[in-house]
Amino acid sequence: MLSTTAEYALRMMVLLAGSKGHSTTCGALSKAGHIPQQYASKVLNTLRRAGMVKGQRGRYGGFVLGCDPTQATLLDVVNAIDPVQRTEKSPGHQGSPVLVLIDQQIDRAIGQMEKALGETTLSDLVGPNLSTPISDDSSVVSARMSLGESVPD
Numbered sequence: 001m002l003s004t005t006a007e008y009a010l011r012m013m014v015l016l017a018g019s020k021g022h023s024t025t026c027g028a029l030s031k032a033g034h035i036p037q038q039y040a041s042k043v044l045n046t047l048r049r050a051g052m053v054k055g056q057r058g059r060y061g062g063f064v065l066g067c068d069p070t071q072a073t074l075l076d077v078v079n080a081i082d083p084v085q086r087t088e089k090s091p092g093h094q095g096s097p098v099l100v101l102i103d104q105q106i107d108r109a110i111g112q113m114e115k116a117l118g119e120t121t122l123s124d125l126v127g128p129n130l131s132t133p134i135s136d137d138s139s140v141v142s143a144r145m146s147l148g149e150s151v152p153d
Contacts, residue, residue: 003081003082005039005043005046005082009052012044012047013052013053014126015032015033017122017123021065023062023064024063025061025062025063029044046080047066050080051067052072067122069121069122070123071121072121072122073117073122074122084113
């Protein structure tokens with residue numbers, strides 16, 4: 001399962017990929033991604049330190065992608081925020097085949113999630129409704145960004 005922080009990072013990275021290099025403020029990403037602004041700021045700073053986004057200061061400042069959206073995968077984003085952990089065999093499970101089977105199933109599910117995230121790039125998720133810059137005006141954000149089914153709240 002992904003952490004809330006990783007999910008928020010994915011939302012903002014896909015939104016930035018859709019803004020086609022236009023600088024986007026934290027506030028606009030927060031509104032468009034349905035993310036509390038202070039949390040969005042924290043996540044963006046972590047993404048910036050990982051080189052996934054770049055911050056721009058000044059009147060037209062904000063954030064842009066720091067990576068190639070055709071190459072950066074969802075797994076890259078998740079691992080920059082909260083790396084996926086595979087299950088480790090517990091020494092106490094040696095005498096319990098049921099616990100070993102549970103560990104194996106969990107590890108298999110995590111492996112499938114890693115595979116799916118690793119096969120999907122940011123640009124794979126950018127559709128026609130995400131191809132314009134994000135605005136700080138919430139009505140424009142709502143009109144331009146349709147996260148709906150693709151990114152759950």
